[in-house]
Amino acid sequence: MTDRAAPTIPAAPTTRPGPTSIDARASRNLAAIARGETVQAVVHEEVDREQVVLEVDGFSLFYGGYQALHRVSMKVPRGKITALIGPSGCGKTTLLRSVNRLNDLIDGVRVEGDMRLNGDSIYGRDVDVIELRKRMGMVFQKSNPFPMSIYENVVYALRIDGQRDRRVLDEVCERSLRAAALWDEVKDRLHESALGMSGGQQQRLCIARAVAAEPEVLLMDEPCSALDPIATQKIEELMESLVPHYSVLIVTHNMQQAARASDYTAYMVLGRLIEYGPTQSIFQNPKLPETEDYITGRFG
């Protein structure tokens, strides 16, 4: 991952350009969104050259009468880190939780459109949600280790699958903890409670748990928002070590993090995907003015 140079965030322009300023164009697009219209996303051509692991296809989601996602379509590339950014309430987390259908647990949620994981429909009528979730891993905003030992936390997905073979479990535990860069820290206390670990360790344990079952896509919902900078840095390094073996879709509020740690970035506003492309272009050369406004801190 040495070739990914962290792009610098451009400083906000100090002078206003002419009448066709990006501000004017931006407000036109945002005004359309405010009227409830669907906006065509600008997708950079580099995205189409990648292999697709997860395809979102015209996906809309309603919380009762409120529409949280408006016909979102995007292709998540295999073996890369894709970041979802956007102002609060733009639907990034909703989109992420729709991928493993966690939103099903909320009363009154209705969806339109579909997603496909390696070509298999996620919202088809005969999809077994339990089986589907076993093909993905998820890391949450706040670390949520289970009230059991470190070992049992990591092999949880295998346990509920009925795996009893001690050798397999031991092997998966070590591999996952190594993948989460936690092995050296906890290998001597695998059978102690996971709740005795530090916050950063707990979050890495959750990552180990999420990768234990070899997920096809790893979903991360602001995994560092509750961590201090040092723990955050460790998680980011860990994410980079996970690709290209795993495909990661990450929601983040922290634009520096998106810029530093991701290969692709998708910018969302009010339930719509606005612009989607390689992180470097999004941050250094965005095609849409509202994207530039957001990443320079003038909007959102």
Added chain:
Amino acid sequence: MTAVAPTPALASSRSGRRAASGATMLAAGEPVAWLMAAGLGLALVMISGLLALVLWNGGTTFWPGPIVELRTLDGATLLGEEFRRERYRPDETLLADQSAAVRTAAAQALSGDGWTSRSLLRTANFDVTGTHFTWISDYEIVPDSVGRPEWAIGIERLEFGRFFGFPLRGEEDRRVVAEGEAATWAWFEAHHREVRRLWEERRDLETHEVGGVNRALESERLRLRGIELREGIPAEWVVAWSDLLRTRRGGSAEEIESARTRLAEIEAAGFVPTDRFRAAAAEFEAEEATLNDRFVELTGEIARLDAAMDRFVMVLRTVDGVEKSIPLAEIVRAIPQNQLGVGGRLLVFLDRWREFLLDGPREANSEGGVFPAIFGTVAMTLIMTLAVVPFGVLAALYLREYAKGGAVISAVRIAVNNLAGVPSIVFGVFGLGFFCYVVGASIDQLLFEAKLPNPTFGKGGLLWSSLTLALLTLPVVIVATEEALAAVPRSMREGSYACGASKWQTIRRIVLPRALPGIMTGAILAMARGAGEVAPLMLVGAVKLAPELPIDGVAPFVHPERSFMHLGFHIYDLGFQSQNSEAAKPMVFTTTLLLIVLIALLNLIAIWLRSRLRRRFAGSQF
């Protein structure tokens, strides 16, 4: 708290938060804190007052005090233990009945404020005097007549309550073998233990051996009755046949003949019992004969023991000079109360506690021990807990995890909470009507038909009591469990779902372990509530005296259908149903103390279990 001059509010706010060690209540300037402290203080005073009352009265019951002898102005001599002392104001009419000497003394004693003191003297010797207790006012006593005679002996015996008197002589086979106080006492001490050993042997023979023969006889009879029911043997034939059996054992020749004729008449009328029944009847006859032989043998043995014990009689003199013979076998414990030092008294005290905790009751429960009641209380509470916790947890799991919220669920929740407010006696009535008369009667019909019309499960018993109290405590468990389940963070469930766990897997592996300490809290509350409950038990199985424990060495070892004794009911019985209520009063306190300690112990065990669970799941919370 030492008095500290209040600091001006401004000054203290400028200096910031004071160190906890130096701060006084005055430093916390919120008046509402005082209100709360007062509330807590009041609660503490009431609770510790109640506990102190129970502890003092219950704890001192078994301490042997001195026996005092005194003369009254009326010329009577009294001997007894001081039981209670109080200040009172004698009534005019009370004094009018007294002799002139007493009136004069009273007038002098009451000349001040009209108050004086009186003592309740346990004079005992109910079989001689007809009373257990006598009130003595201070002015009635001849001055300087109060003494503690060295040879006054307090005797606890099997009947008529205590006896206070002086040893006169010891008799063996009606021959005097010891005379004089010291010699008689030495003779008593030499033989009492041996005689009591014989007495215990006799008691064991009576309860275990004779009881065993009776049980065997009963089970043989039931077996025959079962065959009789299956084969459809008419009742009149059975009556005639058992008459024949009975007359053969001890009737005259004519009686045997008439029974035989009656049997022949019935058989001539067309009924011939089946071969199978005849075989069973013959077997029964043989078995009954063997058991009867055994019974006669046991009766002989008991008579031999009785004779051996009855040889030893101690003759005592009451303070009035009446002679009273008491067989040594009837003396549970004799104490020369005025000769004992603190150590000796302590030994008596401990021995009485041992008897209280480990023996059965005697003298209509007012003496002896409460072991059957302890056993019954613990067994009932444990069975109740085993019944209510799984039941309540399942109900709460469905309510909280599976049911879709709505009007029906809200109604169910309200109903469950209201259940907690239903008077407990109503549960007793329900338990009697449903468990005993419906469920129990059905079980009897199905499994114990031979025993009918005597009910087996169709009456109050340990099982039905436990289940009734389980119903009573169900709301506690449901509410506590629901709260514990609701407290499991949503993020933890989502983490489990995201790993591909099903709902049940998530509940079993994540939610339940995490909620377990809270569920245990519910179980602890339910136990405390159930163990102290009495009213419903009076209807569904607690009795004054249960001859057998619900768990014993007789197959099938556990007898959940049996009635049982319960400490709470025992307290009620002692306090309100006792003939000698004054003597039973200290036992009420002692039993209350025991019940409180028992519940506290059960709770401590549960709390220890819970803290172990907590330690497993807790850690530094992020």
